[in-house]
Amino acid sequence: MKIEGRTFVISGGQLRASGLGRACVEDICRAGGYVAVLDMNEELAQELVKEIGGGKVKFFQTNVLETESITAAVQGALAWSKETGKEIGGVIAAAGVSTPAKIIDRNGNPFNLDDFDFVMNVNVRGTIDLIRQCLPHMAKVTPVGPDGERGIVIMVASSAAFDGQPGQVAYSASKGAIASLTLPMTRDLARYGIRVVTIAPSLFDSRMTAMMSDKVRASLTRVMEFPLRPGQPHEFAQLVRQGIENIMLNGVVLRLDGGMRMPSKM
């Protein structure tokens, strides 16, 4: 699908110097697309809107934990796409959280189930709810090209879906769920000309990874294959763009990890 002249809904795309969602916002706008950014912080996002300019980005304050909040944002994005005349081309669900905790701690106490629910609710329920609410509209847009394509769903899993590390039971469960539901969602949506692509990044520079200690960072670099550095957000955005543009990418979980496999001990 051509990005130019289409609107993409991106969750987790607000202003950060880094941030995977944000890199996609910039990349899609550069390619002539429009982006409805769904995220939590109004102030940060308005800076992004100003920075990109040209009326190509619109922010909708959203908490993906709340269905009504998503509904309001999706309605807003649709109204905006009507105004601009740029039909919805896809949804990129990049909002995500991680709350590391071992399943039992040093004292033998089990981890808090509320923390587990929080990660599952943002990463799985929030992802599905956003996609679920965009789909009725995506299924009705004008099909394009000889194949009658209508749109794309891009989800973000993680290396942790396959090689989760100590303390990642909740995060791995959530990202494994995203990887597993990619194929059935693809099969559900094929008849509408809507594709599904999931990207599973390893270590990428972002706010999430900035919180890692130097020790953790250094030990992760030691287990990298090539290149010996974390991925950069623009490299993630590059694969998202390919996902949108290459119609043969469908029903797939693409590892984006430079061959790296996360070790158990660091």
Ligand SMILES: NC(=O)c1ccc[n+]([C@@H]2O[C@H](COP(=O)([O-])OP(=O)(O)OC[C@H]3O[C@@H](n4cnc5c(N)ncnc54)[C@H](O)[C@@H]3O)[C@@H](O)[C@H]2O)c1
């Ligand atoms: N950075 C990495 O190394 C890495 C690796 C694998 C997977 N990922 C995944 O990539 C995605 C993007 O992460 P990132 O690294 O850019 O982190 P980030 O923290 O910079 O971005 C996450 C975004 O999600 C938003 N968000 C969190 N909870 C939300 C909620 N309830 N409602 C709405 N928005 C919410 C945040 O405000 C933030 O803008 C996540 O799904 C993450 O799990 C990141």
